[in-house]
Amino acid sequence: MDEPEIKAAVKTYILNEYLPGEDPAALTDTTELMTTGILDSIAVLKVVTFLESHFGITLEPHEAVVENLNTLSAIARLVMSKKA
Amino acid sequence: MRSPARDDISFAEIIQIVAGAQRWGVISENRIIPMNFELTPEQQTLQKAAIEFAGSELNSNVIERDARQIFSREGWQKCASFGVQGMPLPKEYGGRGAGPITTIAMMEGLGYGGSDQGLLFAINAHMWTCSIPLLKYGTPAQKEKYLPGLCDGRLIGANGASEPNAGSDIFSMQTRVTKDGSDYVLNGRKIFVTNAPVADLFVLYATVDPQLGAAGISGFVIEKGTAGLRTGERKDKMGLRTALMAEVVLENCRVPATALLGREGRGAEVFHYSMAWERACILATCLGTMRRQLERCINYARARTQFGQPIGKFQSVANRIVDMKLRYEAARLLIYKTGWLMQENKSADMDAAMAKLYVSESFVKSCLDAIQIHGGSGFMTELELEREMRDSVGSTLYSGTSEIQRNIIARGLRL
Numbered sequence: 001m002d003e004p005e006i007k008a009a010v011k012t013y014i015l016n017e018y019l020p021g022e023d024p025a026a027l028t029d030t031t032e033l034m035t036t037g038i039l040d041s042i043a044v045l046k047v048v049t050f051l052e053s054h055f056g057i058t059l060e061p062h063e064a065v066v067e068n069l070n071t072l073s074a075i076a077r078l079v080m081s082k083k084a
Numbered sequence: 085m086r087s088p089a090r091d092d093i094s095f096a097e098i099i100q101i102v103a104g105a106q107r108w109g110v111i112s113e114n115r116i117i118p119m120n121f122e123l124t125p126e127q128q129t130l131q132k133a134a135i136e137f138a139g140s141e142l143n144s145n146v147i148e149r150d151a152r153q154i155f156s157r158e159g160w161q162k163c164a165s166f167g168v169q170g171m172p173l174p175k176e177y178g179g180r181g182a183g184p185i186t187t188i189a190m191m192e193g194l195g196y197g198g199s200d201q202g203l204l205f206a207i208n209a210h211m212w213t214c215s216i217p218l219l220k221y222g223t224p225a226q227k228e229k230y231l232p233g234l235c236d237g238r239l240i241g242a243n244g245a246s247e248p249n250a251g252s253d254i255f256s257m258q259t260r261v262t263k264d265g266s267d268y269v270l271n272g273r274k275i276f277v278t279n280a281p282v283a284d285l286f287v288l289y290a291t292v293d294p295q296l297g298a299a300g301i302s303g304f305v306i307e308k309g310t311a312g313l314r315t316g317e318r319k320d321k322m323g324l325r326t327a328l329m330a331e332v333v334l335e336n337c338r339v340p341a342t343a344l345l346g347r348e349g350r351g352a353e354v355f356h357y358s359m360a361w362e363r364a365c366i367l368a369t370c371l372g373t374m375r376r377q378l379e380r381c382i383n384y385a386r387a388r389t390q391f392g393q394p395i396g397k398f399q400s401v402a403n404r405i406v407d408m409k410l411r412y413e414a415a416r417l418l419i420y421k422t423g424w425l426m427q428e429n430k431s432a433d434m435d436a437a438m439a440k441l442y443v444s445e446s447f448v449k450s451c452l453d454a455i456q457i458h459g460g461s462g463f464m465t466e467l468e469l470e471r472e473m474r475d476s477v478g479s480t481l482y483s484g485t486s487e488i489q490r491n492i493i494a495r496g497l498r499l
């Protein structure tokens with residue numbers, strides 16, 4: 001799975017779970033997810049669980065941080081590094 | 085919901101609407117299936133049995149036990165034998181395997197028939213913050229070991245999340261957990277722990293690093309008597325006095341890896357899950373009490389005469405009772421809708437928050453109304469309305485305060 005595919009899968013998940021009815025175009029690769037409150041602390045954990053089950057990776061507590069999860073781009077980078 | 089009324093709707097449009105409704109299953113075989121607000125006959129029977137059980141078995145000496153803060157272990161055991169603690173748990177662990185709606189119906193019955201709100205609150209805390217997270221996140225060995233006792237009354241569960249500096253902002257907790265080989269060592273202090281003085285089993289939360297926030301938290305299930313775990317003095321409190329409360333202090337409390345509840349660093353998820361259940365179900369007993377109070381007030385307003393007529397004939401008294409009725413009916417819809425969402429495995433965070441907020445605040449208002457309607461007698465301990473009022477106030481605080489529920493709802497509305 002390449003970066004655009006990862007981004008697309010995560011984007012669909014976030015749109016369905018946390019932004020239902022929102023214009024998909026409004027969620028870009030650089031939209032801030034954690035710092036703007038789109039994802040609260042529980043939502044972040046749910047995203048982590050989604051990433052683990054969907055991409056078959058394991059994330060440690062210190063990886064569930066803003067640097068890794070604040071944007072679709074950062075999330076895709078994290079997943080790619082885990083799959084490498 | 086109907087669309088705004090129009091009188092120019094064409095026959096073709098009606099056909100189209102009916103066809104759409106049939107596709108969505110709203111209309112089948114030309115018959116409109118109404119939304120069903122009734123409990124099933126089985127649920128009604130269970131609720132009636134719960135009312136009778138609570139009325140005959142749980143109401144002795146409540147005034148005295150409230151004054152002296154005495155928890156009824158006997159009442160706890162009777163409830164377990166009736167099936168209360170095990171109602172939502174699977175039969176393989178000794179539970180009844182009931183869904184959320186059936187469980188809510190039973191709890192409403194207990195709150196209607198029973199006046200020991202403290203005992204019912206203690207049972208609620210045990211079910212939603214100990215048994216339910218164990219069922220969802222426990223290992224097979226943990227479930228085998230604890231769930232049968234949590235169902236049959238042998239074990240009392242408690243939950244320690246709140247701390248002196250972490251209440252609403254729960255994920256800022258400071259209680260630390262460090263790893264030592266395969267063991268975990270916990271240090272910190274939990275406050276407001278319902279059931280702590282009588283608990284056999286504690287679900288406790290600690291963080292590997294407070295900087296990590298929610299992602300640093302792990303849940304543990306720890307038995308009473310574990311070295312390093314100590315409960316503090318029993319706390320005196322305004323209401324729910326027959327449910328006991330104390331601090332839990334952890335001083336180098338070493339537990340094996342088998343005590344971890346859920347995955348390391350996923351304790352916030354465990355906590356969130358138990359809160360979702362608690363918010364949805366904990367106020368069902370209060371709902372029952374609201375119904376009982378309403379009926380009591382109607383009877384009193386019909387029987388009590390002043391100025392030569394029943395006080396219910398005075399509009400300001402009648403209006404108060406009308407408001408009680410409205411609150412009860414709206415509260416009931418919110419709670420059962422949340423139960424239905426959970427039964428259907430649909431997201432219920434916002435609905436549970438609405439139910440928690442509305443029912444708790446309505447309960448406090450209705451308790452005050454009930455006292456007012458009974459005049460000076462309502463203020464007297466023997467009528468038990470003043471205790472119900474004291475008991476009600478806690479409901480706006482525990483499981484997240486009213487303000488926090490409003491925040492959850494606002495977030496759900498993406499405000």
Ligand SMILES: Cc1cc2nc3c(=O)[nH]c(=O)nc-3n(C[C@H](O)[C@H](O)[C@H](O)COP(=O)(O)OP(=O)(O)OC[C@H]3O[C@@H](n4cnc5c(N)ncnc54)[C@H](O)[C@@H]3O)c2cc1C
Nearest residue numbers: 243244245246251252276277278478481482483484485487
């Ligand atoms: C009867 C009872 C039983 C309990 N049982 C347990 C138990 O078994 N285990 C356990 O761990 N805890 C238990 N608690 C603790 C309970 O969960 C906390 O009291 C509650 O979460 C509030 O935390 P706090 O008391 O620290 O108040 P704080 O969080 O300090 O809040 C103080 C005030 O500020 C408001 N506030 C705080 N943050 C915000 C915000 N972001 N927006 C708007 N307003 C805000 C609050 O609503 C409140 O009015 C119990 C409490 C009660 C009353």
